[in-house]
Amino acid sequence: MMNRPLEGLLVLEFCQFLAGPSAGLKLADLGARVIKIERPETGDACRQLSIKNLFVDDDSLLFHTINRNKESYAANLKNPEDLERLRKLISKADVMTHNFRPGVMEKIGLDYESIQHINPKIVYGVVTGYGNEGPWRNKPGQDLLVQAVSGLTFLSGVDIDGPVPFGLSVSDIMCGNHLAQGIMAALIKRAKTNKSVLVEVSLLESVLDVQFEVITTYLNDGGKLPDRSGAKGSAHAYLSAPYGMYETKDGHIAMAMGNLPNICAIIKCDIDDLYVEAGSAFENRDQLIVRLAETFKKQDTTTWVNLLQTHGIWCAEVLNYQTATALSTYKNLEIEQSLDLGGDKTIKTTVSPIRLDNEKLFAAKAAPKLGVDTRNINTEFELN
Amino acid sequence: MRPLEDYLVIDFSQFLSGPSASLRLADMGARVIKIERLGVGDICRTLYTSNLIMNGESSVFHAINRNKESFEVDLKSEEDCEMVRELLKKADVMIHNFRPGVMERLGFDYPSVIAFNPNIIYGEISGYGNTGEWRNKPGQDLLLQSVTGLTSLTGNADSGPVAMGLSIVDMLAGAHLAQGLLACLYRKAIKNEGGFIQVSMMESAYDFQFETITTFMNDGGALPERSKKNNANAYLGAPYGIYQTENGYLALAMGSIPQLGKLLGCEPLEDFLEISEAFDKRDEIKAILADHLLSDTTEKWLSILEPADIWCADVLNWNALMAHEGFKVLNMIQEVEMVDGYKYETTRCPIRIDGELLTSPVGSPKLGQDNEKIIKEFTTQNTIANA
Numbered sequence: 001m002m003n004r005p006l007e008g009l010l011v012l013e014f015c016q017f018l019a020g021p022s023a024g025l026k027l028a029d030l031g032a033r034v035i036k037i038e039r040p041e042t043g044d045a046c047r048q049l050s051i052k053n054l055f056v057d058d059d060s061l062l063f064h065t066i067n068r069n070k071e072s073y074a075a076n077l078k079n080p081e082d083l084e085r086l087r088k089l090i091s092k093a094d095v096m097t098h099n100f101r102p103g104v105m106e107k108i109g110l111d112y113e114s115i116q117h118i119n120p121k122i123v124y125g126v127v128t129g130y131g132n133e134g135p136w137r138n139k140p141g142q143d144l145l146v147q148a149v150s151g152l153t154f155l156s157g158v159d160i161d162g163p164v165p166f167g168l169s170v171s172d173i174m175c176g177n178h179l180a181q182g183i184m185a186a187l188i189k190r191a192k193t194n195k196s197v198l199v200e201v202s203l204l205e206s207v208l209d210v211q212f213e214v215i216t217t218y219l220n221d222g223g224k225l226p227d228r229s230g231a232k233g234s235a236h237a238y239l240s241a242p243y244g245m246y247e248t249k250d251g252h253i254a255m256a257m258g259n260l261p262n263i264c265a266i267i268k269c270d271i272d273d274l275y276v277e278a279g280s281a282f283e284n285r286d287q288l289i290v291r292l293a294e295t296f297k298k299q300d301t302t303t304w305v306n307l308l309q310t311h312g313i314w315c316a317e318v319l320n321y322q323t324a325t326a327l328s329t330y331k332n333l334e335i336e337q338s339l340d341l342g343g344d345k346t347i348k349t350t351v352s353p354i355r356l357d358n359e360k361l362f363a364a365k366a367a368p369k370l371g372v373d374t375r376n377i378n379t380e381f382e383l384n
Numbered sequence: 385m386r387p388l389e390d391y392l393v394i395d396f397s398q399f400l401s402g403p404s405a406s407l408r409l410a411d412m413g414a415r416v417i418k419i420e421r422l423g424v425g426d427i428c429r430t431l432y433t434s435n436l437i438m439n440g441e442s443s444v445f446h447a448i449n450r451n452k453e454s455f456e457v458d459l460k461s462e463e464d465c466e467m468v469r470e471l472l473k474k475a476d477v478m479i480h481n482f483r484p485g486v487m488e489r490l491g492f493d494y495p496s497v498i499a500f501n502p503n504i505i506y507g508e509i510s511g512y513g514n515t516g517e518w519r520n521k522p523g524q525d526l527l528l529q530s531v532t533g534l535t536s537l538t539g540n541a542d543s544g545p546v547a548m549g550l551s552i553v554d555m556l557a558g559a560h561l562a563q564g565l566l567a568c569l570y571r572k573a574i575k576n577e578g579g580f581i582q583v584s585m586m587e588s589a590y591d592f593q594f595e596t597i598t599t600f601m602n603d604g605g606a607l608p609e610r611s612k613k614n615n616a617n618a619y620l621g622a623p624y625g626i627y628q629t630e631n632g633y634l635a636l637a638m639g640s641i642p643q644l645g646k647l648l649g650c651e652p653l654e655d656f657l658e659i660s661e662a663f664d665k666r667d668e669i670k671a672i673l674a675d676h677l678l679s680d681t682t683e684k685w686l687s688i689l690e691p692a693d694i695w696c697a698d699v700l701n702w703n704a705l706m707a708h709e710g711f712k713v714l715n716m717i718q719e720v721e722m723v724d725g726y727k728y729e730t731t732r733c734p735i736r737i738d739g740e741l742l743t744s745p746v747g748s749p750k751l752g753q754d755n756e757k758i759i760k761e762f763t764t765q766n767t768i769a770n771a
Contacts, residue, residue, distance in 0.1 A: 134713030148635035155549030167537030216447035235547035238433035
């Protein structure tokens, strides 16, 4: 048996969708027991939120991905008897998390202030979209909208494309990471003080933290906005040529930062007119990328990668999910695990990215059906 | 009090991934000492993004390494190694992101370190793990984005691969390392045990993509398909995306297509009655929507959609964001000061604990600025005499 760090801790998750539940998943994989508190009949709204209409039994594959390794307890927060049972359960919990809009938990009496009376040692985690104050506090905490107001959409793609959002729920996922960090720091604090701790994160602060390097540059450079390249394949508004991805005869090659004259000598690309001093790699970035692109089109990716790697140049073939998951490194790292859904049904998903004491944190318990653990939890914690 | 007060973190890591983890621990209250190479230091000090030089060093270095101390050493000198061992004997956490084999050669690999500090929490970040054929490849962010399929999610169908324009994989690996270290610090507080945490950038990149790669694994290996225009997520239907308006842009997250048609006065949209059409005909719908939204201002569209509870937002750049009250109330920017008096502005830790913002006025360290103090504090008379 592994000695998982959070073993013995009880986490109650009132969160829905992605940010909060992804934090719950991290805590579960690190050893905590995570119970989702869900509304009867419907549950976490993510159960019905599907991508490509993929469902596993009654619940979306998306829900299964985010909520494996958890239990489910059904309770109606508007029903006084259910609320009473929940209060008893909360009195025995170490952590609770929620992502209701500001004011909701106050109305039902499960806000931090009230909970401290029934559990003076609780670690109470709150996720909001934009914090609890200001004109945005009641705006929907939705990933694309948070990306849109945060300035993040001016960092990717090429300038003529206008704003380009990250094609993943980056603010949700980073916020979940920050919530997990905050909760564990709070648990350490509680171990010393024996007192409750409040942890607050928001999608907006999290997506600003993701931009901390470039925002720091902006703040100290006279408020100069990012200047994306107009050349296809450029990969960073602040880095000089050759940084980017280039089309080859049969695919694409990614080039990290590197000594441009050296690289151009190796691939036989004449840049003498564009590169006159070290600063040229910044100043003539767009023209240089276009010039390099002309050369890279002439050979296939493998030829370029082999040639450049023998000279110690940092580069890689650009892969899609089919070619990426076929790599021996992908298999060697054991990125996948299989969840047993019962009745010969399995689904595949990822494993925690953290390796502890030389072992992967496999946790193949499938996501719970809505309310499947209610009865057992009532008995175990004597809630009736 | 801060949660990690009284904890000592010895950080050998460079660039972004490891140092971003120690920055988080520092803001949570830990004392972080960077172990830096004699005469050169963290290579990030000279890794310039744009041409901006701040007090002789890169803006990126200043962002990542505030609130830390610097101990400049020559790890090829036995005397210096002895001093570092003295530090490690008192440390709660150590971090490195050298390539596999380097720490073994220097004698600071996990087995060597626990031999003199059995309760240490030892954290390491690699690009692709410590075994396997890619173990010696450079763990560079864009290359990690490229080999994990991440570049096929952003941009439009005909954009080719599009990178996320930040070192996102570095930051994820740093976030995951911080989580592993915090979990072990909790275990240490309860059971007084050390631990060994390993994170690879490749695993972190897939954890970031856990929703889409899980879909790929269970959908017969079908690849993500970005929409032709206005793509914001390869797996979502219309209207999900960002659209140009007469005077700017509008982000639209959801809304039934016929309802949007009615609200926006765009009749052709009212014909898409089947819910499945929002995905199946998303290119057609997005083209109609994009054309229509150009006919009026962002403010006009928001004034119609927001009262109807349609999830939408203006698209802001940093100038507009930072002028907005919604940003100002967050107090996200702090000013920090270096030992020589140089001041700069940067962001703060995004986590609040007990209502407190985890700010710190301490700027990034000059290379070796804390050597004297650290040597006095940590080394025994004997090692000082030898030094």
